[in-house]
Amino acid sequence: MNLYPINAGNFKLDGGAMFGAVPKTIWNKTNPADSKNLIDITARCLLIEDGERLVLIDTGMGDKQSEKFFSYYSLWGNDTLEGSLKKAGFSVDDVTDVFFTHLHFDHCGGAIKRGSFSSGFEPVFKNAVFWTNEKHWNWALSPNKREGASFLKENLLPIEESGRLKFITSKDGVISFASELGFELFYADGHTEKQMIPIISYNGQKIAFAADLVPTAGHVPLSYIMGYDVRPLTTLEEKSFFLDYVVENNILLCLEHDSVNEILSLKKTDKGIRINEFLKCKDVF
Numbered sequence: 001m002n003l004y005p006i007n008a009g010n011f012k013l014d015g016g017a018m019f020g021a022v023p024k025t026i027w028n029k030t031n032p033a034d035s036k037n038l039i040d041i042t043a044r045c046l047l048i049e050d051g052e053r054l055v056l057i058d059t060g061m062g063d064k065q066s067e068k069f070f071s072y073y074s075l076w077g078n079d080t081l082e083g084s085l086k087k088a089g090f091s092v093d094d095v096t097d098v099f100f101t102h103l104h105f106d107h108c109g110g111a112i113k114r115g116s117f118s119s120g121f122e123p124v125f126k127n128a129v130f131w132t133n134e135k136h137w138n139w140a141l142s143p144n145k146r147e148g149a150s151f152l153k154e155n156l157l158p159i160e161e162s163g164r165l166k167f168i169t170s171k172d173g174v175i176s177f178a179s180e181l182g183f184e185l186f187y188a189d190g191h192t193e194k195q196m197i198p199i200i201s202y203n204g205q206k207i208a209f210a211a212d213l214v215p216t217a218g219h220v221p222l223s224y225i226m227g228y229d230v231r232p233l234t235t236l237e238e239k240s241f242f243l244d245y246v247v248e249n250n251i252l253l254c255l256e257h258d259s260v261n262e263i264l265s266l267k268k269t270d271k272g273i274r275i276n277e278f279l280k281c282k283d284v285f
Contacts, residue, residue, distance in 0.1 A: 003202055004047040004088040005281040008060025008081040008110050010259060012038035012074035018215070020227040030218030038074055040259040041216075043106060045081070046209050047088060047095075048183075048200065054090060055097040055181060056128075057198055057209055058256065059110030064121065064154070081110045081124075092124050099131045099181060101211035101256075102195040103140040104150040112158050121158045130159045131181065132196075134167040139193035146230055147192060168196070174241065175199070186242055188213050190235025191228065197242070199251065206251040207263070207284070213239060215257035217264060222272055243273045252284065 015037050019027040024037075031039045043060030060081055061073070082092055100108050111130065115122030123130070143151040159165050170176040172187040172194055184199040184206075191212045199208045212228075213235070214220060222239055229235045246253065246266055253264045263284050267276035 001202055002049040003200070003207070003281075003285040004049070005254075005262065005285070006045040006047050006056065006081065006084040006088065007079040008043040008045050008058075008062075008084065009075065009079055010040065010042050010077040011061070011106070012076065013041050015039040017227045019218070020225050020229070020232065022224050027218055027224070031216060036074075040076070041257050042079075042259040043110075044254070044256050044258070044262070045084075046198075046200075046254060047085070047090070050182060053096045054094050055099055056095050056125075057099045058101055058107045058211070059098060059124075061106040062110035062112060062124075064112065064114050065105075065109070093127055095125045095128045097131060097181065098125055098128045099196075099198065101197065101209070102136060102192050103132060103156065104147075104192065104212075105152050105155055107211070107256075108155050109152070112155050115158075117158050117161050119154060119157045119161060121154050123158055123162050123164070129164050129166050130162070131166055131168055133172065133187075133194050135172065136192070136194040136196075137165075137167065144230065150192075150228075175245070186213075186245075188235070188238045188242070190231045190233075190238050191226065192230060202285070205284070206249060208242075208246060208251050208253050209256065210253045211256050213242060214253060214255065216255060217258050217261040217275060217278070220264070220266065220273065220275055247273055252279065254281070 015033040033039050046057040048055040112121050113124050140151040168178050170178045178185050186197040188195045225232050225235050261278050262281045263279040265276040266273050
């Protein structure tokens with residue numbers, strides 16, 4: 001097995017929204033904001049090469065939206081999904097499976113481009129199966145008003161129309177094994193219904209792709225929870241269990257949205273679980 005970090009692009013989000021009730025005087029120390037209160041965000045995806053399978057976890061937001069849409073997110077840098085795959089030695093046609101932690105546009109939008117389907121869009125990955133879970137899929141198709149702007153029909157309908165949509169069959173308990181893809185999953189309902197956090201076994205080391213449960217290193221402290229979460233108190237409980245599990249099992253965290261920090265090891269302290277060491281993907285993979 002080989003693992004590759006895939007940077008699908010960079011953007012900015014409001015720092016207050018990213019840290020919820022945490023005061024700016026605190027979060028600004030780890031995630032410094034610009035004059036508009038925006039902080040740097042990365043769409044770091046993870047590519048798993050395992051035998052003849054090439055599994056991509058998340059895809060970033062893509063490039064098909066309007067100029068007005070992208071103006072809300074202050075895109076920066078030159079990283080793209082296709083360019084990062086090429087740097088790793090692959091093309092979009094090589095990807096056999098695309099796994100979505102959840103279907104918010106910044107996690108699945110890169111899987112779809114403008115094209116010939118009836119929706120006016122089509123999948124970027126013409127040879128890939130697309131994986132989510134049925135409860136989250138149904139949640140995304142009929143979103144609540146709080147999340148409506150995050151679930152875009154143009155990202156979802158082409159996946160269904162492709163005929164290559166599949167649902168993970170593992171039970172949505174605490175930690176379960178997704179036999180379809182060969183890694184463990186932690187299901188979390190705080191950020192959105194049935195977000196899936198993959199835990200990959202790699203050369204004797206487990207690595208959790210933290211998605212939006214722990215989006216940046218600044219979110220490691222337990223109460224540092226995004227304002228975007230639909231059930232913040234549920235996130236608090238899930239995060240408490242997850243961080244304890246990570247420390248007890250010596251699991252590394254791969255951060256999806258941190259533009260500087262890529263991988264963390266954690267430790268227990270008198271103040272709760274904190275960062276033990278900052279690592280680079282190239283030193284772990």
